[in-house]
Amino acid sequence: MTEQQAPPLLNELSKKFKPSDDVVQTPLQIKGQCAFLFYVRTVVDGDKLQQTVIKPFFEMASEEDYASYILSLPNQIEIPEIDKLLMLISAGAVIVAIDNQLCLLELRLVKNNEVQETTMEPTIHGPQKGLSEDIGTTINLIRQRYHRASLKVEDIIIDDASNIAVSLLYDSDRVDPEVLKKIKKELGNLKTPLFQSGGELQHFLNKSKFTLFPTAMVTERPDRIVYNLVAGKIVIAIDGSPNVIVVPVIFFDFMASMEDNYHVSAISGFTILLRYLGLFMCIVLPSLYIAMTSYNPEILRIELALTVAGSRIGVPYPSFIEVIFMLLFMELLTEASMRLPKAVSGTATTVGGLILGTAATEAALTSTIMVIIISAVAISTFVIPINEMSFAVRVVRLLLIIYTSLFGMVGLLIGFLGIIMFMANKDSLGTPYLKIPWKSKTNELEGGQ
Amino acid sequence: MSRFLFYLIIINMLTNMVSITPRILIAGSAKGTILSMIVALILGIWLTYILVILFRSFPGQDLPEILHAYAPKWMATPVLLFLSVAWYVAGLFTIIIYTFIILRFLTPEMSIYVIVLTFAIVVTYGVFMATKNILYMSEIIFVLVVPFIIFIQIKGYISPELNWDYVRIALMEFNHLPDYGALTSSLFIVVGTANLVIFNRVFLNLKKLTGKGTALLAFICTYVLATTYFLPIGFGGFDSLENVLYPWIMTSDSIRMKFGIIERVVFLFIGAFLALGVVSIIIHWHVSIQLLSSVIQFKRFKWRKFNLTNPLIMVIFWVVAMVVTKSITAEGLFKAVEMYDDFVLPALLLLLVGSLLVAKKGAASKWRESKK
Numbered sequence: 001m002t003e004q005q006a007p008p009l010l011n012e013l014s015k016k017f018k019p020s021d022d023v024v025q026t027p028l029q030i031k032g033q034c035a036f037l038f039y040v041r042t043v044v045d046g047d048k049l050q051q052t053v054i055k056p057f058f059e060m061a062s063e064e065d066y067a068s069y070i071l072s073l074p075n076q077i078e079i080p081e082i083d084k085l086l087m088l089i090s091a092g093a094v095i096v097a098i099d100n101q102l103c104l105l106e107l108r109l110v111k112n113n114e115v116q117e118t119t120m121e122p123t124i125h126g127p128q129k130g131l132s133e134d135i136g137t138t139i140n141l142i143r144q145r146y147h148r149a150s151l152k153v154e155d156i157i158i159d160d161a162s163n164i165a166v167s168l169l170y171d172s173d174r175v176d177p178e179v180l181k182k183i184k185k186e187l188g189n190l191k192t193p194l195f196q197s198g199g200e201l202q203h204f205l206n207k208s209k210f211t212l213f214p215t216a217m218v219t220e221r222p223d224r225i226v227y228n229l230v231a232g233k234i235v236i237a238i239d240g241s242p243n244v245i246v247v248p249v250i251f252f253d254f255m256a257s258m259e260d261n262y263h264v265s266a267i268s269g270f271t272i273l274l275r276y277l278g279l280f281m282c283i284v285l286p287s288l289y290i291a292m293t294s295y296n297p298e299i300l301r302i303e304l305a306l307t308v309a310g311s312r313i314g315v316p317y318p319s320f321i322e323v324i325f326m327l328l329f330m331e332l333l334t335e336a337s338m339r340l341p342k343a344v345s346g347t348a349t350t351v352g353g354l355i356l357g358t359a360a361t362e363a364a365l366t367s368t369i370m371v372i373i374i375s376a377v378a379i380s381t382f383v384i385p386i387n388e389m390s391f392a393v394r395v396v397r398l399l400l401i402i403y404t405s406l407f408g409m410v411g412l413l414i415g416f417l418g419i420i421m422f423m424a425n426k427d428s429l430g431t432p433y434l435k436i437p438w439k440s441k442t443n444e445l446e447g448g449q
Numbered sequence: 450m451s452r453f454l455f456y457l458i459i460i461n462m463l464t465n466m467v468s469i470t471p472r473i474l475i476a477g478s479a480k481g482t483i484l485s486m487i488v489a490l491i492l493g494i495w496l497t498y499i500l501v502i503l504f505r506s507f508p509g510q511d512l513p514e515i516l517h518a519y520a521p522k523w524m525a526t527p528v529l530l531f532l533s534v535a536w537y538v539a540g541l542f543t544i545i546i547y548t549f550i551i552l553r554f555l556t557p558e559m560s561i562y563v564i565v566l567t568f569a570i571v572v573t574y575g576v577f578m579a580t581k582n583i584l585y586m587s588e589i590i591f592v593l594v595v596p597f598i599i600f601i602q603i604k605g606y607i608s609p610e611l612n613w614d615y616v617r618i619a620l621m622e623f624n625h626l627p628d629y630g631a632l633t634s635s636l637f638i639v640v641g642t643a644n645l646v647i648f649n650r651v652f653l654n655l656k657k658l659t660g661k662g663t664a665l666l667a668f669i670c671t672y673v674l675a676t677t678y679f680l681p682i683g684f685g686g687f688d689s690l691e692n693v694l695y696p697w698i699m700t701s702d703s704i705r706m707k708f709g710i711i712e713r714v715v716f717l718f719i720g721a722f723l724a725l726g727v728v729s730i731i732i733h734w735h736v737s738i739q740l741l742s743s744v745i746q747f748k749r750f751k752w753r754k755f756n757l758t759n760p761l762i763m764v765i766f767w768v769v770a771m772v773v774t775k776s777i778t779a780e781g782l783f784k785a786v787e788m789y790d791d792f793v794l795p796a797l798l799l800l801l802v803g804s805l806l807v808a809k810k811g812a813a814s815k816w817r818e819s820k821k
Binding site: 295296298299300301302304406407408409410411413414415417418420421422424425432434435436 | 551555556559563564566567568570571574575578579581582583585586588589590592709710711712713716720723724727728
């Protein structure tokens, strides 16, 4: 019995992968039977390979039996053209060559498939587990919550350096075909050398160079995903990212927490009200302080105006510098406590709190009322349930402060209208961004929550 | 009836509450304002009805498109130009009035240029918004602002300072023949529907005025007109209001919230109406700029791919606004608004209805020709 030659494709492939040390091309031989394996050792599940591919080879009576066994395995895939094949092998596929017949088996070894805790959008009553970094597990989590044949999963190949797996999920009965077409076109036109996470893709989907408000939502909650799928939205999952992207979204989506659905109506109504109040406060309060102290103190009732003026005694600069100064420190503190390791961030906040709280007022660098306002602003910023929106609000607040410093009380009012206009003029893949979704009017679920 | 049409009408109506209109109405209080208001109401609702019916036959088309398609060219261009200027002036009046109010009641030391500039940035952005988005925006601002306005008015009606005897005296003057000036200015309050000249673009399925819609519209119009006229008289007296520049500001300044953080209602009032005023300016100038650019369009005037005609028009709008606001006096403004209401408004409405009728005829004959 002569030594059998490996099929030419395998040689070609191994040439492509050279000189990588974890590429394995090995023959299996027993009594005249022969097969070849080709895989990348570090991405293939060794146990599974042993159990389902190698062991049966030595137990089968003939090459034909083995071939039909391999072909009937559930993880067998069609052999695509060479580029895709290279991609699949580097992602964990195994080529089995039996008697010049080639089979491709998917035996990926995935180590990052554990389901993560929800960290960005925690709730008290809702599910506590989020998604996983592995796209297969993520899709599994979504499918296990949404048992409908109409839930479609489409793999999208993105033309970038890493060939990362991207999937579109949508309910074909509910999705708007126009939006689906648009999003596919956008993903096809994506001109980026490399992207690795949901947030990044969201950044590329926002077309214009200057964007203030997010038009795609990054979420980690399976319940939110299913809720949005039912509302006819499209979910984009990316391998390696524990978040998915939901498009198209409108402003009110960012203000909704999943918890709203889990409470009694009065309670959730109250929390929603609280949230909008917080949003309004954290945008307007600093500017209002400027307008009230530097431009129109007579608007306030006289006692309050005197209190405000009294607390500003000794502050050596105009109110807008005071506000910007304090706001800057508050933002620095927020940013620092986000970036620092957990052990140090406590110190940072304590020191910062001390500086902002007492020392600054005692040094007459700022008024006590300013400190109260800044803390109120900081707290109410955190009330916004989706992080991206609260980041956007931080920038909007600054713009409004500038406009108010320039134009006073009228500037505050008109600037606020300007923000509303800016949002009303925006759209997320054709869906108007800010529009009052009247419940009884046209289609209740589509486009808004 | 589409709710967005309602917003167009009501925003136009409310903005005029603070403007010169109450002063004109009060000036004619001994000469038949009441009857003219009643006539204007009927006329206004009838006009709304007619305009809706006329625009219904051209779904999704604005007036320039309609006229270019179905009317002779010699007619289309002057009509569009006239309407465009009329709309521009309507917006200009609003901006001047609000600038004066701000100057007088909020920031007396600020330069007029700075106040106009405050409007300029945001209004410019608003004017260049898509037509549909302007409607969404006005809905949001309407919903945000109207509670305040209702609050102020309830506060006004239950205020002990309101002297109903003055209102009764004013009511007694109904036995005069309608006064032309009062008639046209109250008509101006009611005809927000005319904004359809451009906004019809987004109304693909404009619903006819139903009985319920008409009743609601009539109720709101009556209420707003009556409040505009009677509440200042109730606060200020029947005879003594002659020399008051802004009767409504004075009225709202007579109301006090004893326990509020803001004690004087006038600031709430100015704030709420300023927001509506900005929306109204945006609506008017959006219409104006769209009408104008349908007539004048410099094809060569480009920067990269953008045609700069509209920005140029906008700059001219603002320069004119600045110059006029700086030079006009309060009395001059009053005269100008009076003239506008007396002559331009009726001409505008007649032209609008007339040109639509011509276009409808043109469309019918075109349809017949295509059938042959």
